[in-house]
Amino acid sequence: xxxxxxxxxxxxxxxxxxxxxxxxxxxxxxxxxxxxxxxxxxxxxxxxxxxxxxxxxxxxxxxxxxxxxxxxxxxxxxxxxxxxxxxxxxxxxxxxxxxxxxxxxxxxxxxxxxxxxxxxxxxxxxxxxxxxxxxxxxxxxxxxxxxxxxxxxxxxxxxxxxxxxxxxxxxxxxxxxxxxxxxxxxxxxxxxxxxxxxxxxxxxxxxxxxxxxxxxxxxxxxxxxxxxxxxxxxxxxxxxxxxxxxxxxxxxxxxxxxxxxxxxxxxxxxxxxxxxxxxxxxxxxxxxxxxxxxxxxxxxxxxxxxxxxxxxxxxxxxxxxxxxxxxxxxxxxxxx
Ligand code: SF4
Numbered sequence: 001x002x003x004x005x006x007x008x009x010x011x012x013x014x015x016x017x018x019x020x021x022x023x024x025x026x027x028x029x030x031x032x033x034x035x036x037x038x039x040x041x042x043x044x045x046x047x048x049x050x051x052x053x054x055x056x057x058x059x060x061x062x063x064x065x066x067x068x069x070x071x072x073x074x075x076x077x078x079x080x081x082x083x084x085x086x087x088x089x090x091x092x093x094x095x096x097x098x099x100x101x102x103x104x105x106x107x108x109x110x111x112x113x114x115x116x117x118x119x120x121x122x123x124x125x126x127x128x129x130x131x132x133x134x135x136x137x138x139x140x141x142x143x144x145x146x147x148x149x150x151x152x153x154x155x156x157x158x159x160x161x162x163x164x165x166x167x168x169x170x171x172x173x174x175x176x177x178x179x180x181x182x183x184x185x186x187x188x189x190x191x192x193x194x195x196x197x198x199x200x201x202x203x204x205x206x207x208x209x210x211x212x213x214x215x216x217x218x219x220x221x222x223x224x225x226x227x228x229x230x231x232x233x234x235x236x237x238x239x240x241x242x243x244x245x246x247x248x249x250x251x252x253x254x255x256x257x258x259x260x261x262x263x264x265x266x267x268x269x270x271x272x273x274x275x276x277x278x279x280x281x282x283x284x285x286x287x288x289x290x291x292x293x294x295x296x297x298x299x300x301x302x303x304x305x306x307x308x309x310x311x312x313x314x315x316x317x318x319x320x321x322x323x324x325x326x327x328x329x330x331x332x333x334x335x336x
Contacts, residue, residue: 024106124150136230137236146239163225200217233261236267237268254268
C-alpha cells in the first residue's frame with residue numbers, strides 16, 4: 001500500500017491551516033510514518049504536482065489522501081477522519097486528554113473518532129462531566145427534545161436555551177412550555193435585540209426573506225441571540241444528524257466550534273449525528289418523551305412558521321425549510 005498526502009501551499013507561501021492540523025493529528029496518533037509521500041498543491045500553479053493530482057482525482061479540497069494498493073482502484077479521501085478510520089485506525093495510538101480546560105483541536109479530533117459510535121447517553125454524560133455546568137443544550141422545539149430526556153436521565157447539571165425568534169408556531173411555544181413542566185427544568189428564551197429587529201422590520205417588512213433570502217432575518221432573530229447564549233458556555237449540545245440533509249452529511253459527533261464561549265472556542269457535541277430520524281422517533285416513543293404536536297400534522301424539521309412547511313412525499317426532511325431557496329443554502333447559519 002502506498003499513501004500520498006496532498007497538502008496545499010497558499011499564495012503567501014504558508015501551508016493551509018487544515019493541512020497543518022491534519023499533519024499534527026497524524027503525528028499525535030503515531031500515524032505519520034505511514035504517509036509515504038507528501039505532495040504540494042501550490043495555489044495558482046496548475047502545473048504543481050499536487051494540483052495535477054487534484055485535477056486527476058477531481059478533488060477541490062485540501063488536504064486529501066490517495067491510497068494505492070496493488071490490484072485495486074486508488075482510494076481518495078478528503079476527510080482526514082475518514083482516512084484514519086478507513087485505512088489506519090488499527091495502528092492508531094490514543095491521545096491523552098487533559099483533565100481540565102478547553103479541548104485542543106487534536107483532542108477534539110481524537111474524541112470525535114472515539115465517540116463516533118458511542119450511544120448518545122454516553123457522549124452526553126461524558127460532556128456534562130467534562131465541562132460541568134457550563135454546557136447548554138440548544139433546543140429547537142422539535143424532535144431534539146430527545147437530548148433533554150437523555151441529559152435529564154444522566155443526573156448531571158446542564159442548561160437549556162431556545163431561540164425565540166418571535167416567529168415560531170403557537171404549537172411550538174406550547175410545546176416548549178410542556179417540556180419545561182414535564183422535566184421541571186428552566187428553558188432560557190433567547191430573544192432578538194429590540195433595536196436591530198425593529199429597524200429591520202421597519203425597513204424591509206415582515207416577509208423580506210421570500211424576496212432576498214433568509215440570511216438577514218436569521219442573522220437578527222437567531223444568530224445574534226445564539227452568540228449571546230453561547231458566550232456563557234464552554235460547550236453546547238445540538239440535535240444535528242447526518243441524515244437530515246445534504247448539508248449535514250459530514251457532521252462529526254464532536255467539533256471545535258468557532259463561537260466564542262467562556263474560555264474561548266467551544267466544544268460542540270452532536271450526539272445524534274449517526275442516528276436516523278427513525279431512531280430518534282423510536283427513542284421518543286420508547287421513552288414516552290413529549291413531542292411537538294406539529295409532527296402529527298406531518299411536519300418533520302420545525303423552525304419558524306413562515307419558513308417551515310410539511311415536506312412533500314419523497315422529499316427530504318429539511319426540504320420543508322426555506323423551500324423557495326436552493327437546497328445548499330438551506331441552513332440558518334447556526335452550525336458553521
Ligand atoms: S427562519 Fe425565517 S422567520 Fe425565522 S429567523 Fe430565519 S428567516 Fe426569519
